[in-house]
Amino acid sequence: MSDAESHAFDADMRRANRKKAVEGRSVIFKIKRCDGPGKPSRWESFKVPVEQGGNVISSLKWIAANPITTEGTKTTPVVWDSGCLEEVCGACTMVINGRVRQSCSCLIDEYAPLEGDAITLEPMSKFPVIRDLWVDRARLFHNLTRVKAWVPIDGTYNMGAGPKETPEHQQMRYALSECMSCGCCLDACPQFTKVEDEEKWDTSFIGAHAISQARLFNEHGTGKLLKGDRYEELAGAGGVSDCGNAQNCVKVCPKGIPLTESIGAVGRGTTVHAIKQFFQGKE
Amino acid sequence: MADEKRVIVVGGGLAGLAASVRIAEAGVPVDLFSMVPVKRSHSVCAQGGINACNEVARQQGYSEYQHFDETLIGGDFLNDQHPVLEMANWAPKIIDLLDRMGVPFNRSSEGFRDLRLFGGSLFKRTHFAGATTGQQLLYALDEQTRRFASEGKVNMMEFWEFLYPITEGEGEDKRCVGIVAQDMRTMQIRSFRADAVVMATGGCGLVFGKSTNSIICTGGAASRCYQAGAWYGNPEMIQVHPTAIPGADKCRLMSESARGEGGRVWVPRKKGDTRKPTDIPENERYYILEERYPKYGNLVPRDIATREIFDVCVNEGMGINGGNQVYLDLTHKDPEYLTRKLGGILDIYEKFVGDDPRYTPMRIFPAVHYSMGGLWTTYTPGDYQPEQPGTEHKPGNPIPIDAQPGHGLTIGAHNNAMTNITGLYAFGEVNFAYHGATRLGANALLSCIFDGLCNGVSVVNYVREGVDTPASELDQSIFDQAQQAEQAKHDKLMASVNTGKGDQSLNPYQIGQEMGEVMNAASTVVKTGPGLEKCLAKLDELRERFSRVELGDGAMWTNQSLSYARSVGDMLILAEAIAKAGLLREESRGSHYRTDFPERDDERFWKTSVAKFNEETGKSDIEFIEVKAGLVKLRPRNYGKVDSGTNKEKIPPKQVAQANA
């Protein structure tokens, strides 16, 4: 099945669920909880009435106001991360029913259409848990620094317009630039593993997210100037060649970023860069 | 280093990042505080675009000056005029800068920046990157900030919540020398020294419960400055956006760009028509805005569109199936074209509602969106000081003043965008100055970045030249005291933890929800004196309940309920200022519409309302002070409305602004 097809398949199934959703039902949330780093995890279940158009975040809000488990014991409100609630900020990533995705766009009707259906929520698996469903994604942002994901402008003073660009090229950059650093692509990637020791971040696999951002900046008229630096980093340990081409990243990316194309493009770039370096005899 | 002077920027949205970059670039180290990784700030939600005069429009008679004029009439003349002039003049240069930073602005086939129409103008002057312009701009600034951070010039303090400004001195001499903040993970409370503090903490949509804002937009930070003595300007000016998708947890915005790209707002002419929208023939559709405002059509300013939609649904009962919804229709456009120009927002609709807006008209209703009001700030006017304020500017009229910097504001003057507390600045949505009584679409992003870039220079100058005793040399006791005061508030909240059954009416989430409901009902689209009085009474009750609030989580680690509860207390204070100023402003102006005072009353109320926190009563005192005008004369604002109300006589809708299509 091609990517487009598998997305469509998913969407069809979810749409079908939406059609059969029962009004006024309650569903069960099974949530993996943890009080803090180094503390043990535990599961708690909550029975939550479904509002019209309700999603995982609105359900978590309901739980925050009524933190009572299905066993009837009072517990603490669940801690989670969110922001925009419209799938552009990238904050609310969680593992839902075993798969990573944004929780704000996760409609209850699509996942638990019938009375008593269950939804499991777990924190992302590749980042250290801060508490409950909230994880620390500092490494993901650190990786953007690794590939110098910026345009090296001369300063913020007025110096005229930027480079001209064809609409096709703009569309291509825009598609990459929509990445919201949610980390879904990393959580689903078999090659990207949890690394808690910050010292090791720079040599651990960087993941599709930063590889794709490197490509974005290599494609900008001025951003290109740092191409060499980016390829050096991506040729090194934890760089693009650590990718095992499982292509899960592109399947789970909520923004539909063409990640595998970016991996190919950056692969080509590093190859060419290495050959050039070899013949120019640079260090 | 000789100048170990530092600046704290609170907030990493567009305003905070633009400020950080500017200040750090000038060589002053910045500590940047944000509750979320800055890349996730609320600015990421902005969809439609950013306004600026441009060459194409200029050659059709448009100008920076006209942009300025439009912003004033849009704001119903409640804007401070000088900063608006400066902002309009800077706009094209800001676009150029963003372009250089790599923002993928949409392009014309020849490779120039593409433009779209937006509310309040007949010219294409809105630059955009798909339908996620805010995201793209925020990322560009985030990247530059990351670059400075990697060079050690900006110190990122993410997941730190601002609790209170630290001040020294009293009255006129009061100056801001730092902040108290709390690590949201470890719950550690600490004081930080700074020679200037820039507040760039965004809006307060959560005061109204469900809004189009992110869930961090509580206005808590602004409220804390307000309680510390900073004035709050025009609190009652809250923009309700005409087109949002009502939802369980928030109202998701359908950007004005949907109308800018040709979207039409309509309801069935027949009340309670149950046919599918696509089955209703053209002549049985009532195009509300096009018929009522033939000149601007669907692109009238937001407050007007909102009121008309509200009127049609609530007063005339003509909403879809009798409910509070109208159609926003794009189905007459080429789906391919729509994807290219509006893909981002159409996806949102499809994801959350389940219908594809390329083929089915969207159902929308107004929702709280933006706060024109905010911390009151001052400035030093620039060199444009006409003898007589100008009259309405029309395309083709001579332009009274060119677009060089320095006409509106004196660039670099220490007090630009400074609050009444010396050294405490307010940038972005939390600044009250630019948008008056209604903000024009795509002007907010501009004002945020403008504040950062232009007034960032003022911060640098102030820190370098205006601060005699650096904060680093002040007595530690000032900072300890401030920290202890916050610790005490924190401990008091923690002491309220109730892990038993508890009293639901003292649950912070419950109090927050009731506040949202009452504010939404009484203080948004249509306000009345009695309604606002009732609202104020309800707020009193909620505040009393809040004083006995019971927390559900006693953890000393990553306690989100505590943070939320604290902000509920601060929101209640802000809510009171909003409702009270609304009650005292006995007129209708821009977004503020009072059925009991339906006309604009320039005699009494061409004034900025300023809320001052009264420490003794714990309430707001509202004063009305002169609007800083003098550049453009007052004039009525009606956007060429034709006889409104009914749909009996049908006026053929005219194509809007064909001239520059």
Place this chain on the structure above:
Amino acid sequence: MQKHHFLLRRLHSLTGIVPVGVFLIMHLTTNSTIAWGGLNSRAHGDGWIDRSIATFQHEVEFINNMPLLLLIEITLWASIGFHSILGVVYAMSGRPNNADYKYGGNARYTLQRLTGYFGIFFIFYHVATLRWGWDWLPGAAKWSHEHAASTLAHALQGSTEQFTTTGLFVSIFYFIGVSALVFHFANGLWTAAITWGLTISRKAQQRWGFACAGLGAVLMIMAWVSVVGFATLDYEQARGVEEAMKLDSLPIDSGSHTETAAVEQTDIDG
């Protein structure tokens, strides 16, 4: 390791294709002659099977007589060793998650690693038994390049007389082993194109995917027919053909060594 990370990664990818992959193709081509060598009308013998046995035997001899054989062999061993060791190191760095993410690509990712591990094990057994003659290993048969087909029949059938249980296990083992290697090669070829940056767009990756799948299918068939061919080969018959060939080629051995392969072939036919 750090500094040469990129070089090692690329060499790893390269060695998988050249020489290892190329050798795999050649090896499978040779072996599968046991099934289609009958096509060669000039081969020794009358029946299809005889001719196949003869063709195979001839191919083996040809390889055995290649100049610089030792060098070729050493390069091959070194490459396989290098590819295997690094491959294991790299594979260990991943954490497969197929239960949760049931995508085709993800399945291939994990299979690539599993087939790699299994392939190493298989190659080792294959070489140890047939090349180094570690006959204490179960199912081992002593290799003799003069009796190529019959030795293999012996190995895959467990004895020279009948098809034993050991033979069944060895055959199945071979069947899985060669399948794994073929998959590993075809899939590796597909991913290498992305790694090296030859295929970038989704379309290109898809097209190259079809090409690799096609190649994989052909190789897979060759691999299977080889295994089936030897597993069902009549030992005595093979032995007979081989002996006959040995006799036939003797005079040539005593004759001039400068004759070309073409001439040799004619002689064999004669």
